[in-house]
Amino acid sequence: MPVRILESTSKRAYVHLLTDGKYLPGVLVMHKSHLDTKSRYSFVVMLTPGVDQSVRAALQSRGIIVKDIEYLRPPASKHQLNDYDKRFSETWAKLRVFELVEYERVILRDIDMLLLKNMDDLFDLSIPHDHIAATHACSCNLMKFRHYPSDWVPANCPYTPLTWPSCLDRATAVTKNSPRCHHLLNGGLVLLHPSLEMARHIQNALYTSPQIRKYRFPDQDLLADVFKNKWVPLPYVYNAMKHMRIAHKDIWRDADIKCLHYVMDKPWQYRPLPPSATSGVQRETQLSTTLASCKAGGSLLEGAAMRRIQQEFDELVHHWWAAFDELELEMSGSEHWDVIEENVNRHPVSVFNAN
Ligand SMILES: [Mn+2]
Known part of the structure; x- marks a missing residue:
């Protein structure tokens, strides 16, 4: 007997990108936490061409939906990552998510995350069709990386003005007069509407924008530019980056977190x-x-x-x-x-x- 799926459920999905078997433990643990927190929506993984057959088989054995995609990269002359950030070299392919027009709404997530609570309510957030929603980047530079931008200091961080408990349902508003850092988002979690027109627009920016060579965090800097003044900042609990536990002790409570994001070194390492x-x-x-x-x-x-x-x-x-x-x-x-x-x-x- 065919399984009946509610229309609204089948048009929404959580989408993830896997470019390398080294991240397989991450995606499977993420998927397990997705099931454990009883999500109603599909768990989809976009795979780039080089991923081994054994990795694909492991994903499918868990009931994960696999979508094959092509790589996406700017022209080599336009963008070079410094040696510290080579881990980002294939993350441009995340932007292929805009091509998945079989879905009406998608939440794009990283796989270095762990779900601690159900976050399906995010799919019901009302945002204009040509906008995205994401959490701010934390610009405190807690680890004091010397290659980070010089305005990445706590005074400019969009999380600094927040207090608990109001931080649970709001984020610092972004206005035209906000400091530069308040315009930066973290690409680990993005609510979006797939659209071929938007996919073309983003790819055009990737191939032609003179800004590209300045990007340190490839896909997320591009999204911040393309959606400048057209993105809705989300409460941090949807994408709680682990270093914020120290950088923003005033607002962080372990028990509040829906989605914990292991930025930088990965927990399976x-x-x-x-x-x-x-x-x-x-x-x-x-x-x-x-x-x-x-x-x-x-x-x-x-x-x-x-x-x-x-x-x-x-x-x-x-x-x-x-x-x-x-x-x-x-x-x-x-x-x-x-x-x-x-x-x-x-x-x-x-x-x-x-x-
Ligand atoms: Mn990440």
């Missing part, structure tokens, strides 16, 4: 030691390695500050591993487990190399 190991030699080894990799990544943070930050990050990364352990219980007997196992590091020392 190291398994933090349990809290009982806090004073052990092992923890010192872990911290000194992390500190070294942050310095290599262009951070000017000192050791003591890095230690405090790392401990807070580890608390959040433990949530990801708890979900991974459950996924392992469900999948470890299957033929698909090997390709997942291949791409996780269970060691406490990060394999993060700043890319």
